[in-house]
Amino acid sequence: MNFPAELKYSKDHEWVKFEGDTAIIGISDFAQDALGDVVFVNLPGEGDEVNAGEAFGDVESVKAVSDLVSPVSGTIVAVNEELADAPETLNSDPYGAWIIKVEGVTAQEELLDAAAYEAFCAEEA
Amino acid sequence: MKLIFERSVPGRHLDLLPACDVELIELPAALKREVAPALPEVSESELSRHYTELNKQVHGVNSGFYPLGSCTMKYNPRIDEEMAALPGFANIHPLAPAHTTLGCQEALETTKKYMCEIFGMDDCTFQPAAGAHGEFTGVLLIKQYHDARGEGQQRTKIIVPDSAHGTNPATANMCGYQVVNIASAPDGCVDLEALKAVLGPDTAGLMLTNPNTVGIFDENILEITRLVHEVGGLCYYDGANLNAVMGVVRPGDMGFDCIHSNLHKTFATPHGGGGPGAGAVGCKAHLAAYLPKSALLGGGDSIQVRSFNGNFGVVLKAMTYVMTLGQEGIPEAAKNAVLNANYLQAKIKGTFEPAFDRICMHEFVLDLSKYKKETGVSALDVAKTLIDHGMHPPTIYFPLIVHEALMLEPTETETRETLDWAAEVYRNLYELGFKDPEYMHNAPHSAYIGRPDDVRATRTPVVRWTKA
Numbered sequence: 001m002n003f004p005a006e007l008k009y010s011k012d013h014e015w016v017k018f019e020g021d022t023a024i025i026g027i028s029d030f031a032q033d034a035l036g037d038v039v040f041v042n043l044p045g046e047g048d049e050v051n052a053g054e055a056f057g058d059v060e061s062v063k064a065v066s067d068l069v070s071p072v073s074g075t076i077v078a079v080n081e082e083l084a085d086a087p088e089t090l091n092s093d094p095y096g097a098w099i100i101k102v103e104g105v106t107a108q109e110e111l112l113d114a115a116a117y118e119a120f121c122a123e124e125a
Numbered sequence: 126m127k128l129i130f131e132r133s134v135p136g137r138h139l140d141l142l143p144a145c146d147v148e149l150i151e152l153p154a155a156l157k158r159e160v161a162p163a164l165p166e167v168s169e170s171e172l173s174r175h176y177t178e179l180n181k182q183v184h185g186v187n188s189g190f191y192p193l194g195s196c197t198m199k200y201n202p203r204i205d206e207e208m209a210a211l212p213g214f215a216n217i218h219p220l221a222p223a224h225t226t227l228g229c230q231e232a233l234e235t236t237k238k239y240m241c242e243i244f245g246m247d248d249c250t251f252q253p254a255a256g257a258h259g260e261f262t263g264v265l266l267i268k269q270y271h272d273a274r275g276e277g278q279q280r281t282k283i284i285v286p287d288s289a290h291g292t293n294p295a296t297a298n299m300c301g302y303q304v305v306n307i308a309s310a311p312d313g314c315v316d317l318e319a320l321k322a323v324l325g326p327d328t329a330g331l332m333l334t335n336p337n338t339v340g341i342f343d344e345n346i347l348e349i350t351r352l353v354h355e356v357g358g359l360c361y362y363d364g365a366n367l368n369a370v371m372g373v374v375r376p377g378d379m380g381f382d383c384i385h386s387n388l389h390k391t392f393a394t395p396h397g398g399g400g401p402g403a404g405a406v407g408c409k410a411h412l413a414a415y416l417p418k419s420a421l422l423g424g425g426d427s428i429q430v431r432s433f434n435g436n437f438g439v440v441l442k443a444m445t446y447v448m449t450l451g452q453e454g455i456p457e458a459a460k461n462a463v464l465n466a467n468y469l470q471a472k473i474k475g476t477f478e479p480a481f482d483r484i485c486m487h488e489f490v491l492d493l494s495k496y497k498k499e500t501g502v503s504a505l506d507v508a509k510t511l512i513d514h515g516m517h518p519p520t521i522y523f524p525l526i527v528h529e530a531l532m533l534e535p536t537e538t539e540t541r542e543t544l545d546w547a548a549e550v551y552r553n554l555y556e557l558g559f560k561d562p563e564y565m566h567n568a569p570h571s572a573y574i575g576r577p578d579d580v581r582a583t584r585t586p587v588v589r590w591t592k593a
Contacts, residue, residue: 039583
């Protein structure tokens, strides 16, 4: 299981990468492994507002449909539309397959660093 | 097996129609299709064999054990089908004048009386076509109630526990409510503190299944409904698990204001395979004015959620089921469903462990997460290996609050011998996971279809036959 040190993680298993004013958000390696093969991603639209702790879309695997919970509040400025046709990249490259980019971040959930998140996952597993 | 299209030979047919004795009228060219549809052309015997072949590949309640948790795949007595097929019922036209359908009206009224008694409600409609439609109707009653009292704007939230069926939050959302999810307590029931924390003047209602989706009867139910009523909210009962309590305890007495019941799962009618179903909705007197009604039977200015009286045939089967079992038989069926589930849970214990180790209701959940870590064998692998043993797998990966869940609901009609045999199979499979996990990863081995590629089937489904 991979936990890149440069990322922050939410307890809902999303990762966040802060680049200047922008928060880039995806799902963690642990999340994709728990979900199993992802077959569909329900993406939000550009310009949508997201709220920390609330769903901004969902992912469907052969097991279940799970909410994508935003770790931050702000405005979506970019959506990775490629995921609509290739949802499997969430499994093969969870940290490369970003889902949304959020700007104007006003609030965020409690975020963990890689070591703390790895410990959190070990507890959940 | 060959598809019906592959059995087809041009020019072969099974009809023996007399020559047409009325003048033939051609459709205008603009309305005609250019190419004839690719319909299969087969003889009657070929057609009969096609369906028999299909039938052989299906596993139903009539072919074997089918403990699909939360679905109540129970045996449906033949007499229910016979009554629904009586020509006086089956051949009636929904637009027939009311004075010619008195028998059908009486059947509807009789069933309504029974359902109100079992639900503990004052009124009932059979309009909704099935479960989720019933939920939708039930929550709309709650919405109408708040609107009529001028509190519609203020009450914007519906509370749903995290163990609920996915249709509950979907229903609340479709009715325009904001869904508030509350985490379950460690015992799988509603966490009273979590509930109190979200209750307030913006609460429209609570949606709850009791017994819940882990097969446990929430002992705090009276306190739960009291708390919701205290803030002015209403309580909606999801009847998915009514089979565990019918005739024993009534949702109305638990404090619920409205309920939907899947007549097709609890009160006969073969369940699964696409219906038709019937999602009867019952309610207390304070909601009765908002119940949808057929305009034909005196409900002139009522709202309808479906045409006429819903799926009338399913209502007839439910009526027959209740009349056949009677006041003693209905609770006895529920008690046997609970007894069978507890018997099976106890027999399997010591191998696959229950997620909540206590007396269950009509179903129980096994938690295979530890087993998966030890053997690499998942709930899916166990389910697929069960197919090789001639029984239907249980529900897997539900409820979501249990990882690697297997959810079993044996139902009331299974014999002790069947349950003993099923427990034996489960115990053997538990051992097999330690010895030969690879075998289980590749199961089923003897079924008509091996392990399908679920991922490819979902991503690139082929659902239509095309001419080669």
